[in-house]
Amino acid sequence: MLMQQTLLTLKSLRLPGMAAAFEEQQRHAQVAALAFDERFAMLVDREHAYRENRRIARLLREARLKSSQACIEDIRYGTGRNLDRALVAQLASCQWIRAHQNLLLTGATGCGKTWLACALGNAACRQGLSVLYWRLPRLLEELRIARGDGSFGKRLATLAKIDLLILDDWAVAPLSQAERNDLLEILDDRVSTRSTVMSSQLAPLHWHAFLNDPTLADAILDRILHAAHRLALSGESQRKLDGETPLLSSVTL
Known part of the structure; x- marks a missing residue:
């Protein structure tokens, strides 16, 4: 009893x-x-x-990772992947997130950018850090709608509190003036206070021209490139090599 x-x-x-x-x-x-x-x-x-x-x-x-099963332990370091074990181990420690640094992931379609970003997001969650994944085009569309229904400020405040924000598919389509402004708002709230992952097929060298607005481009890139790690993935499409099986063994987009 x-x-x-x-x-x-x-x-x-x-x-x-x-x-x-x-x-x-x-x-x-x-x-x-x-x-x-x-x-x-x-x-x-x-x-x-x-x-x-x-x-x-x-x-x-709450992270809503696109590749929810992606994890650092499943990475295969095959030849031609351009994945440095020491750098990946450093990123997996999440110290760069605690130091409020950024990460730029670039490479061709299928080389594993999204998979790797989600694996790092998984590692961050397991260390008690908040993470949120967005395809950037969809996020910008959500913010456009938020402007109309009056929730724009609340949306920005929520994004500003996330320890690691993963923005996938950066620079896949031209941005409107309003979208460039919204992107600047997102990044400005995070400078030196939170970390952001930018995943893109386009090399950083071409980002300024892509933004097509010298003034805003300078402001946006200053916030993205400030204290940023860079990882350029290479090799053949992992979808093709793995028969559409999403293995990061080298990372899958």
Whole structure:
């Protein structure tokens, strides 16, 4: 009876991990031989692990990664991929995110930019950092709509709080004047406070010309290129090599 009351109390206090561990302890006689502080430490550890797992699951869900199964451990470093193990290990540590630096991923279609960006996003979530994936054309369209319904400021404020914002398919289509302005607003909120990944088929050398507005181009690129790591992927399309199987073994777009 006392055990049931204790379980109910733990659950009412929203300590489900501790409650589950307490039930398990009652079913294993050998646990009774442990000292009280050892048993209590086991309960606390279980609750901590439960909360951490819940938090990571929430972060991964909210990140909306396009390649949700992408992870650093699955990278294959094949020849011609231009993937440096030391650099990838450095990026996987997420220290660059904590230092509010950016990452530029470039390469041809299918070489693995999106896959790698999502793998890094996965790593960031598992270290307790907030992540959000967007295809840039779709995000700019959402912001256009937000201007009309009055939620533009709220949208920008939400984006500004994300530790790692992944902007995929950058420079795939010309930007309107309004879209260039919105992109500047997004990036300006993140300078030296948050990190951004820009994924593009177009090399950074051509970004200024792509933006087609010298003044805004200078402002946008200053915010993107400031304290940015660069990784130019190469090699054949991984979709072709893997028979459409999305492996980052070298990363898949």
